[in-house]
Amino acid sequence: MNKKEISKEIEQFATSLRLPGIKKYFQENAKEAATRDISYEEYLYGLLQKEYDLRQEHAKENRIRLANFSYKKYLEDLKVEHLPDDANRKLKVLSSLEFIKNGQNVILAGNPGTGKTHIAIGLGIKACLAGYRVAFTTIPTLINQLKESRSEKTLHTFENKFAKYDLVIADELGYISFDKEGSELLFTNLSLRAGRKSTIITTNLSFERWAEIFQDPVMTAAMVDRLTHKAYLVNMNGNSYRLKETEEWIKNQNIA
Structure with missing residues (x-):
């Protein structure tokens, strides 16, 4: 040859x-x-x-693709000076990804536009690059998937897969309320992860207002207790991060 x-x-x-x-x-x-x-x-x-x-x-x-991020946002792209003070202080600790190793949750709570989703996705992509299995979803989408799985009798399979992710990012808690079935399914699946695997939740509501969407004070109290145990609670109230980015973009356009 x-x-x-x-x-x-x-x-x-x-x-x-x-x-x-x-x-x-x-x-x-x-x-x-x-x-x-x-x-x-x-x-x-x-x-x-x-x-x-x-x-x-x-x-x-593949891990980034399978995580199904709504869009790609990197921590390196964050302008930390535009973030709320509490986020600025805790970002370095969160960026180490030790919270995933320890099975801790992260709750990013505050008014819209302050960088909650950007931080969550940035941490998720960094976790993918570090070898962790990550899933991104919105709360409404997750509830719909759980309901569909129950009706199709595949809920057990879905729950097993959901429980095995090293990190789940559940975005947009509080934008819409949901019925009793949705509340119970969400409570069950987020509770199963508590203390074992990490979950990042972004919400525009303070904890005392979670009852507005769960419509059950007892379940709400139990949910808050389990999700916040040994969790990183990040106060995201502040001026709009998106507005500051837009203002900076307009300023740069005018200079050009």
Whole structure:
């Protein structure tokens, strides 16, 4: 077999064995090995390293894709000077992702436009890059999924999957109220995660107003108690982060 035929066979083997890094780099590494008089072991090591790195990169991309973020927002894009004071103080601690390791919750509570969802998604993407399994959803969407699963008799399967995520981001608690069934399903599934896996909740309501959406004072008290136990409570009340971003954008347009 000549060199060209061998290369073609290697490509086919790499494709069949699902080794995209080796398929992509084996010829490039072989030329380098020949030029620099690299040993067979060093050549194989370098090739496997590239295969590993490529798989790690693909895994990160897949975790971000499967998390189903409504849009991509990164912590690095935050203008911390525009954030409410409490968020500014706690962001460094949250960015370490120790809260996920410890199974702690994060509650971002405050008026609209102050950066709650941006922080939540930014933490979620960082968690994906760190190897954690993450799911993003809004509270209304989650309740609809739970109801549909119950009616289709697949609730147990859905709950098992939901409970295994390292981090669930539940956005927009408080924008709409829900019925008794929705309240009970949400309570059950968020409670199952409490103390075991982390949940980030964004809400525009203070805790004393949660009864307005759960419509059950006893359930509301139990929900607040379980979600806030050893949790990071971040006061997001302040001037609109989005408004400040818009004002800065307009200012830059005028300068241009």
